[in-house]
Amino acid sequence: MNPTRSSVPWFSRVVLILLGVLFLLPFFWMVSTSLKPLNETMKLPPQWLPSSPQWNNYPDAMQAMGPFWLYARNSLLLAFLNVVGTVFSSAFVAYGFSRLDWRGRDGCFFVLLATMMIPFPVVMVPIYGLFRALGWIGTFQPLWVPAFLAGAFNVFLLRQFFLSIPRDLSEAARIDGCSEFRIFWQIILPLAKPALLTVALFQFMATWNDFLGPLIFLAREDQYTLALGLQALQGTISGTPWHHLMAASTLVLLPVLVLFFLTQRTFIRGIATTGLK
Amino acid sequence: MTLGERRNLTKGLLFISPWILGFLAFNLYPLIASIWFSLCDYSVLSEPVFLGAQNYVDLWNDPVFWKALRNTVIFAAVAIPLSTSLSIGLAVLLNQPIAGQGIYRTIFFLPSLVPAISLAILWQWMLNGPMGLVNNLIRPFLNIINAVVGSHLQAPDWLNDPNFALGGLILTGLWGTGQAVVIYLAGLQEVPAELYEAAELDGTNAWQRFLHITLPMLSPVIFFNVLMSIIGALQTFAVPYILTGGGDGPGRSLLFLATYIYQNAFDYWNMGYASALALCLFVLIIGLSLVTVHYGEKKVHYSGR
DSSP states (O other): OOHHHHHHHHHHHHHHHHHHHHHHHHHHHHHHHHTSOHHHHTOSSOOSSOSSOOTTHHHHHHHHTSSHHHHHHHHHHHHHHHHHHHHHHHHHHHHHHHTOOOTTHHHHHHHHHHHTTSOHHHHHHHHHHHHHHTTOTTSSHHHHGGGGGOOHHHHHHHHHHHHTSOHHHHHHHHHTTOOHHHIIIIIIHHHTHHHHHHHHHHHHHHHHHOOHHHHHHOOSGGGOOHHHHHHHHHHHOSSOOHHHHHHHHHHHHHHHHHHHHHSHHHHHHHHHHHHHO | OOHHHHHHHHHHHHHHHHHHHHHIIIIIHHHHHHHHHTTEEOOSSSOOEEOTTHHHHHHHTOHHHHHHHHHHHHHHHHHHHHHHHHHHHHHHHHTSSOTTHHHHHHHHHGGGGSOHHHHHHHHHHHTOTTTOHHHHHHHHHHHHHHHHHOOOOOOOOGGGOTTTHHHHHHHHHHHTOHHHHHHHHHHHTTSOHHHHHHHHHTTOOHHHHIIIIIHHHHHHHHHHHHHHHHHHHHTOOHHHHHHTTSSOOGGGTTOOHHHHHHIIIIISOOHHHHHHHHHHHHHHHHHHHHHHHHHHHHHOOOOOO
């Protein structure tokens, strides 16, 4: 064995272990702090582990946030509506961009790609005005109705997948007199399940993580999502109860982590393919 | 147009109609309305009143705008090269036959899943001056340096120090860079192994192989990711906003263009001025993207596609 060849993985392994520990430390610190009594969070130098884990920090943090379960319900409801809306509308639109030939299609698709360069902060003022004119400010509508009008990124993702399905399948169905909608619904959608699952997962994360949207469109506290409820907790209390903030942050993160570990393969594959086109 | 073509066109438009509606309502209309609002005194509560270019004159003379622009550009210019190098480096390390590759990949990916609200509150705590974990990790090193050189370096109070707040945010961003690692790793796994074998036979070292095989083969992926990172970095809002407890940091050191748009629109109800700012942000994003595309197209190596 060539000595230089075996020394490279050795060096790599040390670097990887070090960086792996560094990347995990914040998680460790979050959970460790969340289980400490308040006075132990202030100790100098800091204590790595709580002397005895305070599990009741979690119910206490939920209590401090106010109607925690109502916030959780709001977040879940919005996530559900966004997932359903995005998956179906994006698939419908992607079908038009991939399985049908019509004049001007590629031009329209180019416009769709270009819209990905328009971030929300650029357009949020007129959109706010629009929702205000509709009387939707302070309701959930601004946070889920747009999902039913397809998202550019998801259309792009699904179009790539639909293009890989053989055209003969549609042709055969057309000859049998199948309507275009039935081809979409009964042939293409069932074949596209993995791609649809990817879109659903990404959208769930995006809605669950959204902060700016709820911040500007929601008005009353009983409509808050978990993100807004947590920010309110951060803002109202003086003398920062870090143990409660860490417990609440962990709770908001937990559903995302569970979902990730349940769907890891789909998830990683989805991320990898979006970046590679 | 034949009857069949017309029927196809109708069908196609029918299928993409949800997107057309969304495009008109949430892209085209807002862009045009922004141009109009930016020329008006507009508070949403009353009808816009035409002002001419006044908002742009104000903007030119507004030191806070320049501060926001500067912070935004500096953040993008520092954070993107750092996170790109880090994630390429991690991906290259992970692309070796190392035990537990999947576990490492998960570890590096996990932080990118953390919702902005949890991420920002966690890092507010991590970057706390006396009690934060970051400072407690770097203090021993500073002590050694101080003892050897005789200097008086102190761990900074990151988020309360105008000189360090942006650095703290960049550190936060680096922790969440994992999505790119997954993408680069997938890109690396598509590079044909023969290329490396041939180069190794030619007596090249690892660094040469990285420069002349890995980077060119990965360049389309890097290009796409950098472009997406630029668009993402320029619209940064949630994490700095929460890190500063809903503000813009000491001496406005964490004020970004998106933050300033938000403040003008929803704190001061100055929607006209906010629209002028929004258009500046838009021009900045389009401009930098075009520069990247123009420069990138020459450098990117597309293999046989």
